[in-house]
Amino acid sequence: xxxxxEIERLRREADTILTxxxxxxxxxxxxxxxxxxxxDDGELTTTLATPQGEPIDVSLDFDADAAENAQLRYExxxxxxxxxxxxxxxxxxxxPLPADPVAYLVCYHLDTVEGxxxxxxxxxLDAERNHVEDLCSEMxxxxxxxxxxxxxxxxxRVKAKQADEVRQHHTYYRLSREGDHLLRFLSEREGKLNVLxxxxxxxxxxxxxxxxxxxxxxxxxxxxxxxxxxxxxxxxALQRVGLVxxxxxxxxxxxxxxxxxxxxxxxxxxxxxxxxVAEQLLRDLDD
Numbered sequence: 001x002x003x004x005x006e007i008e009r010l011r012r013e014a015d016t017i018l019t020x021x022x023x024x025x026x027x028x029x030x031x032x033x034x035x036x037x038x039x040d041d042g043e044l045t046t047t048l049a050t051p052q053g054e055p056i057d058v059s060l061d062f063d064a065d066a067a068e069n070a071q072l073r074y075e076x077x078x079x080x081x082x083x084x085x086x087x088x089x090x091x092x093x094x095x096p097l098p099a100d101p102v103a104y105l106v107c108y109h110l111d112t113v114e115g116x117x118x119x120x121x122x123x124x125l126d127a128e129r130n131h132v133e134d135l136c137s138e139m140x141x142x143x144x145x146x147x148x149x150x151x152x153x154x155x156x157r158v159k160a161k162q163a164d165e166v167r168q169h170h171t172y173y174r175l176s177r178e179g180d181h182l183l184r185f186l187s188e189r190e191g192k193l194n195v196l197x198x199x200x201x202x203x204x205x206x207x208x209x210x211x212x213x214x215x216x217x218x219x220x221x222x223x224x225x226x227x228x229x230x231x232x233x234x235x236x237a238l239q240r241v242g243l244v245x246x247x248x249x250x251x252x253x254x255x256x257x258x259x260x261x262x263x264x265x266x267x268x269x270x271x272x273x274x275x276x277v278a279e280q281l282l283r284d285l286d287d
Contacts, residue, residue, distance in 0.1 A: 096139070109121055117170035144176055244272045
């Protein structure tokens with residue numbers, strides 16, 4: 001996450017270098033006449049006084065002059081500021097939603113069943129009950145979910161239940177209006193792009209599939225040293241958003257799978273691949 005403190009540091013260093021430009025030039029000139037580590041690593045650390053008179057350590061590019069050192073910092077600060085604005089735009093739209101794949105799955109589940117309680121949702125999503133309870137509470141506070149009086153929830157509205165009436169002692173949730181709006185946003189191209197920025201490891205998994213071909217959650221988890229349950233839910237969340245899909249076909253050709261190429265792989269697992277939309281969005285992010 002880009003921070004304002006990093007942007008401010010770069011600009012403060014740039015201002016200091018320009019304010020003390022003669023001292024910086026003299027420091028660089030002396031260093032070029034003497035041996036030292038700066039000849040190997042290309043950096044020279046020196047202490048300068050800021051325009052306010054406070055001492056700061058500055059790491060100079062040994063191959064650039066003073067003005068260039070300052071300009072490089074201004075340019076980097078501008079890049080980070082632009083990135084921060086992009087991140088803030090994402091936060092403004094997806095901030096209410098926890099950056100957790102199970103939270104995405106809860107929203108899509110409630111969109112389907114129109115109301116359910118955490119223990120039942122955990123069973124449907126194959127997730128930990130306590131984890132689902134915590135997410136529901138967090139999303140209720142954020143305004144994405146709202147509680148439903150159990151006495152008003154009938155079987156005809158809660159498709160996940162089989163009994164004629166719901167259990168009266170459970171806390172039921174349903175999507176709020178804000179939750180509905182969020183899912184509509186996720187159905188749009190910009191929403192899917194923001195998911196790749198917001199959902200932790202989402203972009204990493206999508207790039208892996210786009211470049212390496214079909215893969216399945218357990219293999220991904222083992223090779224990336226990630227928790228299997230987390231990866232499994234991550235794949236499912238990306239699938240619900242429309243960024244990945246299950247691979248169709250009984251075998252995978254070696255030319256399709258660059259991760260562990262074989263002449264042919266017989267499917268024993270559920271393999272996933274990126275969708276065309278995801279592949280275009282990943283190209284946009286790289287640009």
